[in-house]
Amino acid sequence: MSQLPLRSIEAFVVVARAGNLAQAAARLNITVPAVSRRIQILERYLGAKLFDRQPRGLSLTEAGEKYFSELGPAWDCLWKATIAATWSVRRDAFKVSVIPTFAANWLVPRLARSRLRLAGLEVEIETSPDIVDLRERDDLDCAIRLGLGPWPGTVGQRFLPIKAYPVASPDFVARNRLESPADLARQTLIGSGHQPDFWPEWFRHAGIGSGQGRHKSFDNLQLVYEAAAAGLGVAIGLDPLVRPYLESGRLLRLWRDDVTLSRSFHLVRRTDRVESNRFDLFRSWLMGETAVAA
Amino acid sequence: MSQLPLRSIEAFVVVARAGNLAQAAARLNITVPAVSRRIQILERYLGAKLFDRQPRGLSLTEAGEKYFSELGPAWDCLWKATIAATWSVRRDAFKVSVIPTFAANWLVPRLARSRLRLAGLEVEIETSPDIVDLRERDDLDCAIRLGLGPWPGTVGQRFLPIKAYPVASPDFVARNRLESPADLARQTLIGSGHQPDFWPEWFRHAGIGSGQGRHKSFDNLQLVYEAAAAGLGVAIGLDPLVRPYLESGRLLRLWRDDVTLSRSFHLVRRTDRVESNRFDLFRSWLMGETAVAA
DNA sequence: CTTCAGCATGCGTGTCCCTCATGCACCACA
DNA sequence: TGTGGTGCATGAGGGACACGCATGCTGAAG
Numbered sequence: 001m002s003q004l005p006l007r008s009i010e011a012f013v014v015v016a017r018a019g020n021l022a023q024a025a026a027r028l029n030i031t032v033p034a035v036s037r038r039i040q041i042l043e044r045y046l047g048a049k050l051f052d053r054q055p056r057g058l059s060l061t062e063a064g065e066k067y068f069s070e071l072g073p074a075w076d077c078l079w080k081a082t083i084a085a086t087w088s089v090r091r092d093a094f095k096v097s098v099i100p101t102f103a104a105n106w107l108v109p110r111l112a113r114s115r116l117r118l119a120g121l122e123v124e125i126e127t128s129p130d131i132v133d134l135r136e137r138d139d140l141d142c143a144i145r146l147g148l149g150p151w152p153g154t155v156g157q158r159f160l161p162i163k164a165y166p167v168a169s170p171d172f173v174a175r176n177r178l179e180s181p182a183d184l185a186r187q188t189l190i191g192s193g194h195q196p197d198f199w200p201e202w203f204r205h206a207g208i209g210s211g212q213g214r215h216k217s218f219d220n221l222q223l224v225y226e227a228a229a230a231g232l233g234v235a236i237g238l239d240p241l242v243r244p245y246l247e248s249g250r251l252l253r254l255w256r257d258d259v260t261l262s263r264s265f266h267l268v269r270r271t272d273r274v275e276s277n278r279f280d281l282f283r284s285w286l287m288g289e290t291a292v293a294a
Numbered sequence: 295m296s297q298l299p300l301r302s303i304e305a306f307v308v309v310a311r312a313g314n315l316a317q318a319a320a321r322l323n324i325t326v327p328a329v330s331r332r333i334q335i336l337e338r339y340l341g342a343k344l345f346d347r348q349p350r351g352l353s354l355t356e357a358g359e360k361y362f363s364e365l366g367p368a369w370d371c372l373w374k375a376t377i378a379a380t381w382s383v384r385r386d387a388f389k390v391s392v393i394p395t396f397a398a399n400w401l402v403p404r405l406a407r408s409r410l411r412l413a414g415l416e417v418e419i420e421t422s423p424d425i426v427d428l429r430e431r432d433d434l435d436c437a438i439r440l441g442l443g444p445w446p447g448t449v450g451q452r453f454l455p456i457k458a459y460p461v462a463s464p465d466f467v468a469r470n471r472l473e474s475p476a477d478l479a480r481q482t483l484i485g486s487g488h489q490p491d492f493w494p495e496w497f498r499h500a501g502i503g504s505g506q507g508r509h510k511s512f513d514n515l516q517l518v519y520e521a522a523a524a525g526l527g528v529a530i531g532l533d534p535l536v537r538p539y540l541e542s543g544r545l546l547r548l549w550r551d552d553v554t555l556s557r558s559f560h561l562v563r564r565t566d567r568v569e570s571n572r573f574d575l576f577r578s579w580l581m582g583e584t585a586v587a588a
Numbered sequence: 589c590t591t592c593a594g595c596a597t598g599c600g601t602g603t604c605c606c607t608c609a610t611g612c613a614c615c616a617c618a
Numbered sequence: 619t620g621t622g623g624t625g626c627a628t629g630a631g632g633g634a635c636a637c638g639c640a641t642g643c644t645g646a647a648g
Contacts, residue, residue: 003322003574004376006300007605021626028297034606036627045571046379053626055614063379070375074368081364082298085340085357277339280297301636315595328637330596335636347595349645 008042011035012050013075016068018288020057026291027284079281080120086277093124094278097134097143100127101221102265105241107144110289121281129220134270142269142279149266156268160290163239163258164202167251172231178254188233190224193217198236198261205259225251302336305329306344307369310362312582314351320585321578374414376571387418388572391428391437394421395515396559399535401438404583415575423514428564436563436573441490443560450562454584457533457552458496461545466525472548482527484518487511492530492555499553519545 015024015035025032043050050064060068098107103125116123126132126140134140135153149156166184168176176187191197197217216233218224225242228235229250237251239258245251267286269279309318309329319326337344344358354362392401397419410417420426420434428434429447443450460478462470470481475497485491491511510527512518519536522529523544531545533552539545561580563573 004304004373004571006304007297009372009376010298010300022624030605031607032626033608033628037605040627046376047570048379053613055625057625067375067379070378071372074371074375077368078303078365078372079298081361081368082303082340084364085342085361274338274341276341277298316593324636325638326595327597327639331636334596347644349594351594 005038005041005045008038008045009071010075011038012042012064013068013071014288015039015051015058016060016064016072018291019059023288023291026287029283029287076119082277083120083281093122094282095124095126095140096282097126097128097132097137097140099129099144099146099220101225101241102144102146103127104222105244109244114285114289116281116285119281121278123282134268135272141276142267142282145266145268147263147266149268151268153271154268155271156266158264159267159286160240160265162261162264164198164236164261165239165258166202166234166254167225167228167237167242167245168234168254169229169231169250170252172228172233173252173254175231178234181255184234188216190216190218190227190233190235192221192224193219198238198263201261201263202236202259299332299335299339302332302339303365304369305332306336306358307362307365308582309333309345309352310354310358310366312585313353317582317585320581323577323581370413373575377414377575380571386433387416388576389418389420389434390576391420391422391426391431391434393423393438393440393514395519395535396438396440397421398516399538403538408579408583410575410579413575415572417576428562429566435570436561436576439560439562441557441560443562445562447565448562449565450560452558453561453580454534454559456555456558458492458530458555459533459552460496460528460548461519461522461531461536461539462528462548463523463525463544464546466522466527467546467548469525472528475549475551478528482510484510484512484521484527484529486515486518487513490557492532492557495555495557496530496553 011024011028014027015021018024018027021032021035025035028035039051046063046067048063049061050067051058052061096107107125111123111125131145131147131151132140132143133153134143143154145151145156146162149158166181168178177183178187189199191199199215216227218227221238221241224235225237225245227233229245234254235251237245237253238261242251246253267283305318305322308321309315312318312321315326315329319329322329333345340357340361342357343355344361345352346355390401401419405417405419425439425441425445426434426437427447428437437448439445439450440456443452460475462472471477472481483493485493493509510521512521515532515535518529519531519539521527523539528548529545531539531547532555536545540547561577
């Protein structure tokens, strides 16, 4: 007496868009096997294969393609309508509190090319170098935080691990002989003030006594990287954040070794607020982005 | 970590269309309390009231109206796409085997004004006075049967109880004095040949020895009623089927007493076939029709 | 005033679905 | 050709969710 396998249909849409189960699972906030089963259920229900299982992910079959072309828009419409109906009063944007560096180097670029607005969600970013207490800011819907978690009054989940490695400007590298981590002792190390400094944790992993060189501190990571790019010294690069600098060539990674930090990025919301579909949508998008970024 | 309450959204669409929980429950094939809860869940999730609970059923609030206006089409689209994707090969109609009288007096009129075709399901009716063995007819998707059930090789559910009462033409009533069931002994009783005759069961309930009058039999109920309308005698009217005759005035109900027969209409499908969404859709529609017809 | 229709709620239970662990196929690289 | 890695499928077990039943409640009709 089964009805439409709705959860399977949902999974189908997400998988079709993602192209692989891992990213879809992240978006759906369930595990890969669970997604796999959902797809199987739908395929059995329809009596048709929807995906070709290929060594590198899945791709839609002809039937799947056709089904998806009709289903996708309908699903978006459903989402959009549901978002719009949420506290129909609340036509305001979905506000997220983030540290400036993450906003500039990760969040904003991805938001720009996302489908979120199409899905009916307007996202507004508020940056703050310090951790904002969500309980005192009713206008904020959630926050993205860098640290160990949990934070009082919030629930959340880790969504992006951080790798760290020393970086410096090409010019700086050319002028100084930096052959092994031990050479760092003679250099100026640029750290962050507001955010906990990541040098100690890196030195610990690298097996060297904490850096003996001179230290410089800046309030925010953006300034840290800018300083390094200007040739002021060696900074500790946090992997997703520093990438734009590496890609543009303004900074170089000194050695291949990297360290996965204990701190990572977390998405948190207030414990005392009902989880809204706006939050669902945002998290879904966020998880999908990180899964693909791996 | 909840996702969209899809089952609740489904329920919302169905309830919004039905206007009351009972009919919606029938369509969804679940109980009334279950539907009630689904709606509550959605309302909590959205943070908005969707229905005004009125003494006579529910009606959409303004917010609900708006939500439904966007959701309804999307939902239909989803259904349609899913139907279309079902064994993408099978573009043929959904074939139902029915007895002729039921087709003519109940099914066809309702099908005509239904949204089924809009939803993407083409229904084809095959009438047969005898019970067709579904196992021998691969082209049939399901059957509607009058009887006690179950039938070998099938699963199904009762969906329409039958009330029975004697009927005769206005002319016949004028010519003969028919004041109590006992008077039937002197009259010609018109029964059916193929279908089991319903007179005996009626007499048993009425507390009278089986009718002593002359009997006439016809192959199908349509002919039975036509014969009665022509003044040939008294027929036993089966409630949903004989109604068109009563409404047009061609037949009159003799007494207010009625009997609910042990036999009723059942919707059945083959046990050995996976329940398809086409069947789901058809059943959903059928259940909704009977709930409203009550 | 009684009865009935129709929706809400408490409680117990069954079932579905998810997670974890493992297996398998394919590709890349040595 | 072996080895590691990626990505999906499958088996077992458990937990949460949602359904059904019984009952209560409210407003209207007889």
